[in-house]
Every structure is written in structure tokens, then in C-alpha cells.
Amino acid sequence: MKKVTISFIVMLLLTVGLAACGAAAPSGATDTIKIGINAPLTGDIPKVGEGTKYAAEMWLEDIKAAGGLDVGGKKYNVELVIEDNEAKAESATAVTTKLISQDEVLVMVGPQSSKQAVPAGEVANNLKTLMVSPWSTNPNTTLGRPYVFRTPFLDPFQGPVLVNFATKEFGATKAAVLYDVASDYPKGLAEFFKSAWEKLHGEGSVVAFESFTTNDTDFSAQLTKIKDSGAEVLFAPQYYNEVALIVQQARELGYEGPILGSDSWGSAELMNLCGDACKGLFFSTHYAAAGATGATKAFIDRYNEKYGYVPDDVGALTWDTMLLVQKAIQDCGKITGDIAVDRQCVRDAMANIKDFEGITGSMTFTEEGDPIKCAVIVKISDAGEFEFYKQVCPE
Amino acid sequence: MAFFLQNVVNALQAGSFYALIALGYSMVYGVLLLFNFAHGDIFMVGAYVGFFVTTGALLLVSTLGLVALPGWVVLVLVILVAMLITAFVGVAVERIGYRPLRQAPRASAAITGLMIGIILETGNLALLGATRLSFPELIQTTTYTVGGVTLTNKRIMIVGVALLLMFALHQFVQRTKWGMAMRAMAYDFGVVPLMGVPLNSIAALTFALGSGLAAAAGILFSVAYPVLNPYMGITVGWKAFVAAIIGGRGSILGAALAGFLLGFIEIFVAVIFASTYRDLIAFSIILLILIFRPHGFFGEAHTSRLRL
Numbered sequence: 001m002k003k004v005t006i007s008f009i010v011m012l013l014l015t016v017g018l019a020a021c022g023a024a025a026p027s028g029a030t031d032t033i034k035i036g037i038n039a040p041l042t043g044d045i046p047k048v049g050e051g052t053k054y055a056a057e058m059w060l061e062d063i064k065a066a067g068g069l070d071v072g073g074k075k076y077n078v079e080l081v082i083e084d085n086e087a088k089a090e091s092a093t094a095v096t097t098k099l100i101s102q103d104e105v106l107v108m109v110g111p112q113s114s115k116q117a118v119p120a121g122e123v124a125n126n127l128k129t130l131m132v133s134p135w136s137t138n139p140n141t142t143l144g145r146p147y148v149f150r151t152p153f154l155d156p157f158q159g160p161v162l163v164n165f166a167t168k169e170f171g172a173t174k175a176a177v178l179y180d181v182a183s184d185y186p187k188g189l190a191e192f193f194k195s196a197w198e199k200l201h202g203e204g205s206v207v208a209f210e211s212f213t214t215n216d217t218d219f220s221a222q223l224t225k226i227k228d229s230g231a232e233v234l235f236a237p238q239y240y241n242e243v244a245l246i247v248q249q250a251r252e253l254g255y256e257g258p259i260l261g262s263d264s265w266g267s268a269e270l271m272n273l274c275g276d277a278c279k280g281l282f283f284s285t286h287y288a289a290a291g292a293t294g295a296t297k298a299f300i301d302r303y304n305e306k307y308g309y310v311p312d313d314v315g316a317l318t319w320d321t322m323l324l325v326q327k328a329i330q331d332c333g334k335i336t337g338d339i340a341v342d343r344q345c346v347r348d349a350m351a352n353i354k355d356f357e358g359i360t361g362s363m364t365f366t367e368e369g370d371p372i373k374c375a376v377i378v379k380i381s382d383a384g385e386f387e388f389y390k391q392v393c394p395e
Numbered sequence: 396m397a398f399f400l401q402n403v404v405n406a407l408q409a410g411s412f413y414a415l416i417a418l419g420y421s422m423v424y425g426v427l428l429l430f431n432f433a434h435g436d437i438f439m440v441g442a443y444v445g446f447f448v449t450t451g452a453l454l455l456v457s458t459l460g461l462v463a464l465p466g467w468v469v470l471v472l473v474i475l476v477a478m479l480i481t482a483f484v485g486v487a488v489e490r491i492g493y494r495p496l497r498q499a500p501r502a503s504a505a506i507t508g509l510m511i512g513i514i515l516e517t518g519n520l521a522l523l524g525a526t527r528l529s530f531p532e533l534i535q536t537t538t539y540t541v542g543g544v545t546l547t548n549k550r551i552m553i554v555g556v557a558l559l560l561m562f563a564l565h566q567f568v569q570r571t572k573w574g575m576a577m578r579a580m581a582y583d584f585g586v587v588p589l590m591g592v593p594l595n596s597i598a599a600l601t602f603a604l605g606s607g608l609a610a611a612a613g614i615l616f617s618v619a620y621p622v623l624n625p626y627m628g629i630t631v632g633w634k635a636f637v638a639a640i641i642g643g644r645g646s647i648l649g650a651a652l653a654g655f656l657l658g659f660i661e662i663f664v665a666v667i668f669a670s671t672y673r674d675l676i677a678f679s680i681i682l683l684i685l686i687f688r689p690h691g692f693f694g695e696a697h698t699s700r701l702r703l
Contacts, residue, residue, distance in 0.1 A: 044624075046525030181671050211671050215630050217620040220405035221665035228398050241527050241622050248621070252536060253401070254545035273529045273622050 032077045033069060033335065035325065036099035038110035038120060043087030044214070045239050047269040048112050048314050052134065054307050055318035056080055056109065059326075069326065072334040085111050085120075092116030096123040096131070104339055107132065107325050107346055112314060113239070113264070114138035114185035121148040128340065130347040132325060134317040137263060138188040142369040147347055149369035151321045151360070152263065152286055152313075153394075155185075159192030161375050161392045162260060162284050163200060166233045169282070170258050174207045176231030178222055178246060180238060181211035189237040189262055207231050219249050227255045237262040244273035251277055258282070266313040271384040281380050286313045286360045288378050288388035296359040310385075313360070320358035327353060397543025402662050408550050408619060410658025411557035415612035416635030417642060417650040418564060419605025425581040425645025426601045429501060432508030433488055434609060435632015436515040440484050441610025442530075442617045442627065443519065445477040449531050466534040467552075473533070474556070474614050478607035485606025486599045494595065512628075519625040530621035553615045560611055561651050564604065568647060573600060581645055641684055643694025652692065657681075 037056050041049035060080055068075035081103045085092040092111045099105045100123070108124055108131045111117045117136035124131035125145040133141055133150045137158060142148045166172050175197050179190035194206045207229040210222035223246070226234060236246050236259055243265055250259060261283030270278060289300055289310045299319055303311040311319075329335075331349035335342055356363045363371035374393040378386045416438055423431045431437075452469060464472075492511045496504045537548045568574035579587045580597050588594040616631070617623060638657045642649030657677065664676045685691070 042520060042525040046527075049525075211669065213671070213674070215626070217616075217622070217627070218405075218409050220408070221402060221662045222670055224398065224401050224405060225666060241624070244529070244622055245620050252538065252545070252547050252549075254538065254540065269527065273527060275529070275532070 032079055033071075033329065034079045034081055034103060034105040036103060036105035036108040036110075037080055037082040038085055038092060038095050038099060038108055038116070039082065040087035040112060040116070041082075041084035043085075044241065045087050045113065045267075047240065047267050047312070048135070049084065049087075051268070051312055051315035052110060052112060052318045053082055054303065055311065055315040056082070056322055058303065058306065059319060059322035063326075069329065071330055071332070074335075076335060081105055085116050087113065087116065089115055089119045092120040093123050096120040097127075100124065100127045100129045105129070106329070106339070106342055109134065109318065109321050109325060112136065113183075114141055114188065115183045117141045117150075118184050121145050124148060128347075129343050130325075130328070130350055132321050132350070134321040135263075135314050136185070138184050139370075140184070140188070145369070146351075149324075149350055149365060151317045151324065151358070151363070151371060153373050153375055154370055155189045155192050157394060158262060158284055158375060159189060160196040161377075162193060162235065162262065163196040165282070165284070165377055165390075165392070166235075166258075166260055167200060170233050172232035172258075173201050174205055174229075174231050175201075175233050175235060176208035176210070176226040176229055177206060177235045178208075178210045178212070178219065178226065178238075179236070180214055180216075180242070182213045185264065186237045187211075190235070193235050193237070217245055219246055220253060223250050223253050223255060226250075227253055232257055234259045235262075236260070237264060239264045240267040240270040241273060243270060243278070244275075247274055247277045247281070263313060266378065266386060268309050268312045271380070278380055279382050279384065282389065283378055283380075284375050284392075285378050285386070286376065287316050288376050288386055290381070290385045290387045295357075299359050316360050320356075320360050320363075323358065324350070324353065324356060324363070327356065400542070400544045402666050403659075404544060404546060404550060406659040406662040407554050407655065408658070409662055410655035411554050412612050412616050412631060412654075413635045413638045413657050414651045414654025415557050415560065415608050415615075416632060417638035417654045418561065418647060419609050420636050420639035421642060421645055421647065421650035422577070422601050422605050424639065426577055426584070427493070427580075427598055428584055429493065429504045430508065430636065431488075431493070431602070431605070432505060432632075432636075433492070433511035433515065434508075434605065435628035435635065436512040437481065437485055437488070437606045437628070438609040438613045438616075438632060438635075439519070439625065439628035440515055441477055441481040441606070441613030442623055443523075443528075443613075444480045444484075444610060445473055445614035445617060446528055446530055446623055448473050448476050448480070449533065453531060470533045470614075470618070474611055477614055478610045481610030481613075482603035482607040485602040485609075488606075489598055489602040494598070512632075516625045516629075523625075525625075528623040530617035530623060532621070533618075549618055553619060556611065556615060560608060561647075564608065565647060567604070573597075577601060637678070637681055641681055641688075641691050643691030646691070646693035649691055649693035 039049040039052040063069050063078045069078050081099055083095040085095045099108050111120050112135040114136040117133040118140045121131055121141050125147045128147055131148045135152055136150055137152050137155045139154055142150055177190045179186040181187055197206050208226045208231055247259055259281050263285040265283040266285040292300055328346050328350035332345040354364050361373040363373055365371055372394055374391050376391050377389045379389040381387045419434050488511055492507045493504055539546045576592050576597050579592055638653040639650050642653035660677045660680055661673055664673045
């Protein structure tokens with residue numbers, strides 16, 4: 001009993017001590033603004049992490065070229081703290097805690113996929129720090145979390161967009177879904193697709209609803225069932241490395257129908273892994289690189305020149321996110337040096353942004369911190385490019 | 396019926412990989428009484444070696460303007476070369492990681508195995524980066540439909556090569572002097588070296604054979620699932636390890652059969668139940684098998700003789 005009491009007191013003292021240190025020493029950070037980047041640099045989807053990092057670094061170049069970030073008439077240095085979350089939920093929360101508590105970032109950008117963004121959002125919200133996810137489309141990321149925002153549209157919007165598209169384009173009435181049950185993004189989107197499809201075509205019109213778990217490579221049992229179910233379209237809301245395997249195996253097992261994807265397909269890496277098998281397929285996404293104009297084209301050209309490939313949607317969305325964060329900081333008007341006050345101020349400024357013109361569309365935020373914006377359906381051309389096919393906006 | 400047969404074909408392919416990898420686990424256990432937990436990562440190394448040999452060969456052909464060999468000839472050559480190179484990796488693992496621990500408690504060797512696995516994975520990540528590699532397509536996929544069952548030339552090739560390699564291994568172990576030495580070592584690890592059988596050479600040979608088979612499995616796996624990543628060996632390796640256990644420790648036939656059995660269980664669980672329950676049910680069945688046959692199908696207790 002005595003031991004417990006002593007250790008409790010020690011812990012209490014330590015906590016108080018640490019808290020006092022944190023509050024007393026703003027570590028001379030008054031003329032430097034730190035922005036945390038929480039990205040999957042290794043793990044399942046490294047290309048996503050790379051796109052995030054490159055876009056953020058391009059943004060930093062612009063800030064440096066302007067001599068710093070101008071907030072309320074004073075120039076501040078900007079420092080990016082880029083941390084790897086290994087595309088794992090537990091690493092993403094650890095990185096979030098580190099960025100906010102240890103590095104004392106003003107704002108955190110990322111994590112990207114919902115599997116990491118949903119749990120990381122909880123941490124950022126509890127620590128009262130603005131988090132903006134450039135790529136997470138699952139509603140739970142921002143739900144009931146005033147400090148969490150995002151740049152892409154949401155899955156409850158993306159699901160019905162794809163359902164309507166598949167119904168009109170292929171005349172399909174029976175659909176199959178193959179998704180990763182252990183990951184928030186595919187699981188959420190698969191369910192939204194299913195409910196929207198059944199609303200349109202009646203109960204039981206999703207003839208196969210098959211799942212697998214992360215890191216599986218063999219989908220032959222599921223695909224054999226899907227082929228056998230007589231589905232006219234297959235929906236696979238997966239990341240690019242799995243898409244390559246699913247599409248190839250589906251074709252090898254003799255499934256001839258269209259395969260439909262979601263925004264997670266839109267990686268520069270998809271065509272390297274999937275090759276000819278993916279040509280002619282459709283997916284919904286945030287922007288189409290082929291045939292872009294204006295600021296979007298300027299971004300694509302600059303990125304392509306610097307890094308040697310056309311940026312995928314993550315790059316474009318991260319770019320928009322950085323500009324949004326920049327605007328929020330500037331709208332806040334002043335940096336006091338008290339990190340808690342500044343974080344609150346930036347968060348409030350973010351919530352008040354109206355009609356922000358990004359390269360992935362115009363954005364105004366809802367109460368939940370979600371933007372209202374349009375989706376694009378992209379067709380993978382015979383040259384392997386992601387071509388604009390049509391745009392779908394919220395009604 | 397076609398649906399059932401289609402899944403049998405699917406299971407045969409999945410089982411081939413497990414069986415080939417399980418053989419490596421089983422042989423090493425048979426001879427040295429240790430589980431080489433780095434074996435799954437040797438499989439990964441094999442796939443990457445295969446990738447580089449293939450890319451190198453294709454580059455050589457295109458730059459020198461040689462007459463391009465047919466794809467399947469290239470594939471056979473690639474498998475042989477990669478098996479040889481990976482065999483050396485396996486021997487190095489044994490020499491550096493396990494030989495110094497020959498007299499140490501078994502737990503030390505098991506931990507070493509796990510560490511070597513992590514070194515191979517993260518070493519690959521550090522050297523090659525996190526970007527996935529796509530295995531070059533050497534043979535064009537041809538699809539045959541027989542009575543509603545879809546077969547591809549790749550699937551037939553994978554199962555065929557796997558069976559051929561297992562047969563070759565069986566012949567080697569049963570018919571050659573080296574094979575006899577391995578069987579003798581499996582019979583009694585303590586006494587046989589006293590009779591003049593060189594323990595270290597036999598250990599190296601066992602690792603070489605196991606790693607070679609793992610490399611073949613790695614390349615066949617890459618042909619079927621052409622996306623390579625540094626962690627591809629973990630799940631497959633663990634499942635093959637389980638197959639080696641249910642096959643009976645040290646039994647070649649057992650490991651091969653159990654590999655295919657695991658493939659069948661996995662595919663049919665995914666067919667009959669939701670695929671979410673696949674691993675749960677597959678491993679529950681395996682637990683049941685082990686309750687009734689604690690030493691696997693063909694295994695015997697540690698104290699009595701071990702087969703190879």
C-alpha cells in the first residue's frame with residue numbers, strides 16, 4: 001500500500017513538473033512556426049507518404065522564397081516536422097502524440113488514410129490541436145471532433161456517386177464488393193456503396209459482399225464466389241498495391257465485367273504494379289491530372305518537373321491542405337507564443353474559412369470540419385493516364 | 396461442381412507455396428532440432444533475388460541485342476540461379492546466426508532467428524526503399540476453360556514446379572550419400588557426428604536446400620502475385636511454419652501434405668464462411684489436429700527417432 005502511494009506521488013510530481021516545463025518554456029519558438037506532417041513513408045502505401053512529403057516540401061519552398069510566413073505583419077520561419085507512421089494505426093497515434101506534445105507543432109497535417117486518421121484524430125482532438133487530414137474520407141475521422149478537419153470529400157458522398165455511375169454507365173443491377181475488413185477506409189466505403197446500391201436496386205442486389213484482411217495476397221476464393229454470383233460490376237475500394245493483385249486475379253479467374261474503384265486507386269504507382277490489366281477501368285477521385293487547367297496544371301507541371309512524375313491525388317490534396325493551413329494561420333492574425341492559445345486561434349480561423357479555391361475544387365467547411373466539394377470520375381486510358389471522364393457535385 | 400473444382404485449383408496453388416516453404420522449416424528442425432524463424436524472410440529474399448536476376452537478364456538481352464529466349468526458359472533459368480544465390484544466403488544465416496549458438500539453449504537460437512528475419516526485412520527496406528516492386532511478366536497468361544473451371548498456364552506451372560521440386564528433394568534425401576547423412580543426423584543429433592559425419596557441413600547443406608526451395612517458392616509466388624514488398628514473407632512464413640508443425644516435425648512428406656491441407660482449409664473456409672473467419676477457423680482446425688496428434692501427421696516424440 002505504502003509503495004503504491006509513494007509511486008503515485010512520484011508520478012504526480014513528475015506530471016506536474018513536466019506540465020510546468022511545458023508551460024514555462026515556449027522554447028524560444030516565438031519566431032518559428034512548426035507544422036507536423038504525419039505520413040506513411042514506409043509500410044503498405046509508401047507512395048502516398050512520398051506524395052505527401054513532396055507536396056509539403058514544395059509548399060515550404062514557396063514560404064522560404066517569400067522570406068517566411070507573414071502573420072499579422074511579422075515574418076515567421078516555418079519548420080516542417082515530418083514523421084513516418086508506417087501506415088499503421090498505432091504508429092499514427094504515437095506520432096501524433098510526439099508531434100503535439102514533444103515537438104509542439106502548431107498544426108498537424110495528416111495522417112492520410114482513414115485507418116490512421118480515425119485514431120489519430122482522437123488524440124489530436126483530446127490535445128486540442130488542429131489536425132487536417134488531406135486524404136481520409138471516412139466520416140469518423142472528423143465526427144464529433146471540433147479540432148479535426150479534412151480536405152477531401154466523404155465516403156457517404158463517394159459511395160452513391162459510384163453507385164449512380166455504375167448503374168448508368170454499365171446498366172448494372174447486380175454488384176459485388178471485395179474489401180479489406182481490417183481497414184477503416186475500405187470497410188466504410190464498402191458499406192456505403194452497399195447501402196446505396198440496395199437503396200437503388202432493392203434488397204439483395206449486392207450479390208456478393210466479400211472481405212479479406214490486410215496483407216492478404218490471394219483472393220481466389222473470394223473472386224471465385226464473386227464470379228459465380230453473376231455480378232455485373234465489381235467494386236474494390238482498395239489501395240493501389242492490392243488493386244493490382246485483385247484485378248489480375250479476377251481476370252485470371254475469368255471474371256470479365258467492369259471493376260470499379262475509389263479515390264485510393266489514384267496513385268502514381270498503380271499503373272507500375274497493375275500494368276495493362278487496369279486499363280479501361282474507372283474510379284472516383286478528387287482531381288484528374290490529364291487535361292487539368294489553371295492553378296491545377298501549374299501545380300502538376302511544377303511537381304512533375306521537380307520529382308519526375310505526375311502527382312497523384314494525395315499530392316494535390318496535401319498541397320491544398322498546406323495552403324488551407326497557411327490561410328488559417330494568417331487569418332488568426334497573431335502568434336502569441338503560448339502554444340495552447342495559438343492552437344485554439346488557428347483552429348477557429350480554420351473553421352471560418354469560406355469558399356477556399358483549391359486545386360482540387362472549392363471548399364467551405366461544415367460544422368463537422370468536412371468540405372463540401374465535387375468528385376471526379378476518372379478513366380484509366382490506354383496510355384495508362386488518369387483521364388477526366390465526368391464530374392459529380394453534391395446536390 | 397465447376398465452382399467446387401475451381402476452388403480445388405485455387406487451393407492447390409495456395410498450398411504449393413506453403414508446402415515448399417514448410418519443407419525448409421521441417422528439414423532444419425529434423426537435422427538441428429531448431430526452428431529457423433528467419434525462413435519466411437529467406438522466402439522474401441528469394442523473391443527479390445529472382446526479381447533482380449530477371450531484370451538483369453532482360454536488360455542484358457536488350458542491351459546486347461541477343462536473341463530473346465522464350466519466357467519459360469528464362470523463368471527456369473531465373474529459378475535455378477535464384478535458388479543457388481539464396482542457398483548461399485541461407486548458408487550465411489546458418490554460419491553467422493546459428494552455428495555460434497549450437498550449444499546454447501534453444502530459446503537463444505529462436506530469438507536469433509527472429510532477429511535475422513527483422514534484419515533481412517529492414518535491411519531490404521533501407522536498401523531498396525519502401526516502394527513496391529512489380530515482378531516482370533515472363534510468360535504471357537493463357538487462360539484455359541475446362542468444364543467451367545478456369546485454369547491459367549501460370550497456375551499449372553506453379554503447381555507442377557512445386558511438385559517436381561518436392562519429388563527431387565525426396566529423391567535427394569533418400570538416394571544420395573548426403574541425404575543419408577542428413578537422415579542419420581535427424582536420427583540422432585548427438586551421436587552421429589561422433590561417427591565421422593561432419594555436423595557443420597550437413598547443417599550448411601540443410602540450410603542451403605531449405606533456402607533454395609524457399610527461393611523457388613518466392614519466385615513462383617511473385618509470378619502469381621507480382622507485387623513484392625519487404626514484409627511479404629511474414630504471414631506466408633508463419634503459415635508454412637504451422638504446416639511444418641502439423642506435418643510432423645522433420646517429415647518431408649508430412650510438411651508437403653500439410654502445406655496443401657492448409658491451402659485447402661483456407662480456401663474452403665473462405666468459400667463456405669465469410670472470409671473474415673478464414674484464419675480463425677483454419678487455425679482452430681489445426682489446433683484440433685494437434686490435440687489428437689500432438690506430433691503432427693508423421694512426427695514422433697522428441698525422445699524417439701525423427702524421420703526425414
